[in-house]
Amino acid sequence: MAEGLRTAEQQWNSYPFGIEMQRHELNSASEKVGNCFFNPNWDNSMVQSGSFDSSLSSMVSSSSAISNAETVLPGYEHNMVIRKLIGRLGNDYNYSSYTSSQPLIKSNNANTPLNIIPKLNLPFSSDPGFSERAPRFSSFNGELGFNRNEFQANIPDSKRGSLLLSENIPRQNNVNSRKRKSIPSGKAEETPSMAAADSKIVAGAKRSKKDRADEEHHGNGEKHNKVKSKAAMAPTEYVHVRARRGQATDGHSLAERVRREKISERMKLLQDLVPGCNKVTGKALMLDEIINYVQSLQRQVEFLSMKLATLNPRMDINMESIVSMDMFRCCGSLPSTMFSIDSSASAFGFGYEHQQRVPMHNGEYDNAEARFFENSPNLGLRKTRDPIDDLTDANSQVGLFWDDDDLHSIVQMGFGQNQPQSYQGMVGHRSDM
Amino acid sequence: MDSQHLNPSTLKSRFTARFLRALIKINAQKPISSSSPREIFQRYRRIKVAADKSMAYSVRSRRTWSRATLWKLQSRSRRRLASSGRRSSIKTRTTTTTTTTTTSTNHRAAIVEKTSHEKENKEDHVGLAVQAEELRELVPGGESMDLCNLLDETAHYIKCLTTQVQVMKKIANLYSLE
Numbered sequence: 001m002a003e004g005l006r007t008a009e010q011q012w013n014s015y016p017f018g019i020e021m022q023r024h025e026l027n028s029a030s031e032k033v034g035n036c037f038f039n040p041n042w043d044n045s046m047v048q049s050g051s052f053d054s055s056l057s058s059m060v061s062s063s064s065a066i067s068n069a070e071t072v073l074p075g076y077e078h079n080m081v082i083r084k085l086i087g088r089l090g091n092d093y094n095y096s097s098y099t100s101s102q103p104l105i106k107s108n109n110a111n112t113p114l115n116i117i118p119k120l121n122l123p124f125s126s127d128p129g130f131s132e133r134a135p136r137f138s139s140f141n142g143e144l145g146f147n148r149n150e151f152q153a154n155i156p157d158s159k160r161g162s163l164l165l166s167e168n169i170p171r172q173n174n175v176n177s178r179k180r181k182s183i184p185s186g187k188a189e190e191t192p193s194m195a196a197a198d199s200k201i202v203a204g205a206k207r208s209k210k211d212r213a214d215e216e217h218h219g220n221g222e223k224h225n226k227v228k229s230k231a232a233m234a235p236t237e238y239v240h241v242r243a244r245r246g247q248a249t250d251g252h253s254l255a256e257r258v259r260r261e262k263i264s265e266r267m268k269l270l271q272d273l274v275p276g277c278n279k280v281t282g283k284a285l286m287l288d289e290i291i292n293y294v295q296s297l298q299r300q301v302e303f304l305s306m307k308l309a310t311l312n313p314r315m316d317i318n319m320e321s322i323v324s325m326d327m328f329r330c331c332g333s334l335p336s337t338m339f340s341i342d343s344s345a346s347a348f349g350f351g352y353e354h355q356q357r358v359p360m361h362n363g364e365y366d367n368a369e370a371r372f373f374e375n376s377p378n379l380g381l382r383k384t385r386d387p388i389d390d391l392t393d394a395n396s397q398v399g400l401f402w403d404d405d406d407l408h409s410i411v412q413m414g415f416g417q418n419q420p421q422s423y424q425g426m427v428g429h430r431s432d433m
Numbered sequence: 434m435d436s437q438h439l440n441p442s443t444l445k446s447r448f449t450a451r452f453l454r455a456l457i458k459i460n461a462q463k464p465i466s467s468s469s470p471r472e473i474f475q476r477y478r479r480i481k482v483a484a485d486k487s488m489a490y491s492v493r494s495r496r497t498w499s500r501a502t503l504w505k506l507q508s509r510s511r512r513r514l515a516s517s518g519r520r521s522s523i524k525t526r527t528t529t530t531t532t533t534t535t536t537s538t539n540h541r542a543a544i545v546e547k548t549s550h551e552k553e554n555k556e557d558h559v560g561l562a563v564q565a566e567e568l569r570e571l572v573p574g575g576e577s578m579d580l581c582n583l584l585d586e587t588a589h590y591i592k593c594l595t596t597q598v599q600v601m602k603k604i605a606n607l608y609s610l611e
Contacts, residue, residue, distance in 0.1 A: 283561055291567050295571060304484075308456065308604065310477075
């Protein structure tokens with residue numbers, strides 16, 4: 001299917017202004033509009049596509065009806081008709097293209113709009129710039145969302161309702177204009193040309209003024225989230241991304257845009273996870289914060305495991321019961337008090353009498369913890385801690401992780417008499433680890 | 434919070450149960466009172482590995498980082514066992530690791546392909562390349578992921594790390610209370 005598109009593109013490119021060639025075939029006669037759909041020159045089996053069939057038949061009927069009904073300004077009318085038809089075709093094309101991950105689902109669908117457009121451009125004899133624009137569309141790589149925008153702009157409101165893409169215009173514009181910011185230089189050349197094409201196409205339309213204003217904005221290459229509000233926005237949310245006005249519509253750019261949106265979405269999620277990230281703006285700073293947080297969490301795990309290595313629950317039997325849910329309930333019921341307990345407990349390890357502290361804390365304990373306290377003899381506790389003097393650095397450093405100010409005061413109180421300088425030693429020790 | 438703890442299917446409770454069991458096993462191996470600093474350091478390493486392992490097992494293979502962690506751990510243990518010559522253990526472990534390995538290698542291959550395809554789209558994120566690299570180093574298994582998935586994994590990894598830290602803190606508290 002990709003090769004089918006390429007052949008279509010080559011075809012397209014082969015007659016840059018060569019739509020002139022076919023102009024003689026299809027004059028501004030209204031019937032020709034219908035005929036062009038069945039032009040035997042088309043080597044692509046467009047009619048095989050069911051969606052195109054229905055749209056084409058409807059378009060043919062409507063176009064003939066329209067062209068028959070209206071007489072004045074044949075060129076303009078044909079412009080409108082053709083644009084609407086192209087819009088419809090592009091709708092089908094876009095739908096089919098977007099419902100798959102690739103820009104082109106079927107070669108039928110892919111080629112036909114490109115094939116249609118040069119032929120449909122013929123009636124635009126009154127619009128000379130149009131033929132110039134036609135070959136530019138070939139560079140779309142199959143994406144015609146941009147085309148849709150332009151054509152949509154030209155169609156009056158009454159007809160717009162019948163066009164499926166009308167709802168997409170605001171979104172498209174948003175996407176387009178947003179994408180404009182970071183379009184790489186290679187594509188930047190493309191977009192100004194498209195913007196120029198935009199302005200030219202729009203010139204003939206009713207809303208030319210407003211469009212031109214928009215086009216100028218887009219043509220400046222600035223990022224403008226200008227929504228074309230004229231669209232009858234029946235906001236059907238499409239899962240796929242549409243090309244926006246004034247922006248490149250090839251598959252790469254679209255995929256990039258989708259990617260970027262996903263990334264910003266995830267950054268927001270991360271912002272909620274990482275504490276203190278609300279003030280930070282910008283991806284780079286956010287990522288720095290995230291990196292710091294992950295590093296600190298990993299270090300915390302290390303130190304806690306070091307602490308667990310040094311602390312021995314002499315009551316392994318009680319640990320079995322810990323695995324049961326009782327302990328969990330106890331754990332849950334004592335949120336912040338645990339920290340203070342722990343800090344004082346670590347102070348115990350530095351050779352302090354903890355007898356006097358026990359009654360202080362007993363009231364806060366659940367039964368399970370009181371059990372531990374009674375079970376563990378004071379001496380046993382000391383024995384486990386004394387040989388670990390050289391590791392007290394790690395222990396005390398674990399205390400540093402707890403942000404509670406009370407903790408700090410208690411910890412410092414406990415450590416104050418031991419080694420105030422151990423804090424510096426900790427840093428050095430920690431780096432060794 | 435209580436109900437969360439009591440719910441046996443939360444990440445927290447799964448991790449806690451596993452980690453405690455591992456901890457009990459480790460502590461049963463040697464009495465700590467007679468440990469030299471070196472032994473304590475070994476125990477520390479074992480406990481750290483147990484913590485990471487229990488967390489990775491609690492997450493199963495649902496996440497790339499957990500798969501990468503498990504793969505690393507198992508390959509390391511396999512190497513260690515191979516060097517120590519315990520063949521029987523290798524056999525039992527190889528069967529479990531092969532499945533993990535194949536899935537992880539397949540997954541990695543798929544990821545690498547996808548990454549190489551998307552690498553050309555990275556030019557607009559040049560400013561974030563440095564941080565992205567750092568993040569990749571931090572998050573296990575992050576080397577072969579594009580930024581989008583990397584952020585996803587980071588979010589889950591942070592969540593699991595916080596759970597891990599919480600549980601280990603509480604266990605340490607309980608230990609120290611004895």
